[in-house]
Amino acid sequence: MMYIPDWLSYFISAGFGLIAGSFLNVLIHRIPLGKSIIKPGSHCPKCGKPLRWRDNIPLLGFLLLRGRCHSCDARISIRYPAVELLTALVFVAMWTRFGWGALLVLRDWPLGALLVAITFIDLDHRLIPDQLSIPGIVLGLATSWADPGVGLWSSLAGAALGFGFFYAFAWIYEKATGRQGLGGGDIKLLAMIGAFAGPLGVFFTVMMSSITGTVIGLVWALVARRRSLMKFAIPFGPFLAAAGLYYYLLGDVWFRSMIRM
Template identity: 40%
Template sequence: MAVLVVAAGVLGLLVGSFLNVVIHRVPRGESVVRPPSRCPGCGEEIRARHNVPVFGWLVLRGRCANCGSRISVRYPLVELGTGVLFALLALRLDPPDLPAYLYFGAIGIALALIDLDCRRLPDAIVLPSYPVLAVLLTASAWYRDDWWALARAGIGGAALFGFYLLLALVYPRGMGFGDVKLAGLLGGVLGYLSWTALLLGAFGGFLLGAVAGVVVLAAGKGDRKTALPFGPFMIAAALLAVFVADPLGRAYRELAGLA
């Protein structure tokens, strides 16, 4: 188990480095493969030894080796955050489930930050994730011989997609179709785990969004008409549900005398 957790964490650092490219380029319609990473200040290609996740930024003290311009601290934070998330997922989940949820964690980080930056959830990430996650969850279900989990994922994905679609049609100013398309993905990955995970993830986003709205109002950073991107709250609630749904479900059953 320890080897798997460490390996997942290292993989997360590497994936986080790639996610920085995705977050910067995908909203601009640019290729994530070419050209190689460059300094946004001088345009000089970043040397391989300076492109090591987290450590490269620390060695350079957050500045370009060529022109000395500052490199945002968000780059190493994305790398470190992805590494920590991957390690925690490896600690929480069984190995057959891990590929699907590592993929989901990676796109979740990218989508949340893109939505914060651009108020968009790009189809270029969301739509291809449907077949990718379908294949990965099917492989997990086949390995486990647990086809009900896969059926539950399909039901959860369809239900959450339909619920968000209804909200978008009834209140289009408060819910975008990017959120609707993301909801189908969240419903699938949460439904695969359990009904408890699906319910927590589905409604946890609204709770987190409401709390954030209160904080914004209390801090004087906006008013009741201030629009906050909802995608990050949906993703945060879904990831939280992955970790807490199982222990909360057990606690509820024990309190209800069902254990």
């Protein structure tokens, strides 16, 4: 394979991440509203003026505009460049971990992009759209045979466990509290993570996201001075996505340290 120096690889993966992140901003905004993700082009949410081509350049467009619309001067949310930067970070991390290859482009990067989009849609709307999670499950399964770290059987087992685990968990939670705790979107997201990371990834993701979700939920409840913790639901998708990504990137490191303990 052609030799690519590291600095150039960082540059290229960050660049693809920024471009992908800019597209994710469109997905995050439009999918929950049921709008087309292709037409019309990006426009200012306040005055409706279409963006000029240079305003559309990831990150740079925002900086050149100094965070304001070019025609009506409305503030542009810092969320847009933040999503682009985060996606760039995830893409660079994927390259650092897995290196160049077809799998990086067809499996690792799309997984990262899906997790970023799902995280922000869940934060905004408390929902995880099937339009993202179901293609994600299919992609995870379809590319698993080529991934030496997972393989087809492990991928199938992971997806099945992802479904099963949460169904059981949701059932027990409902019996115990009399309320619905987990949405169907969470179940499909965990199945998607399972399709990419295998059954161990599902175990790890459930464990890790429960711990981080509980800690952050408690802190949040204290800050917001909510009396009843149980009635206060924070979206669980971002915790699942973060834990799943962590395992996908560093799972074998984690697993090895567990064996050594």
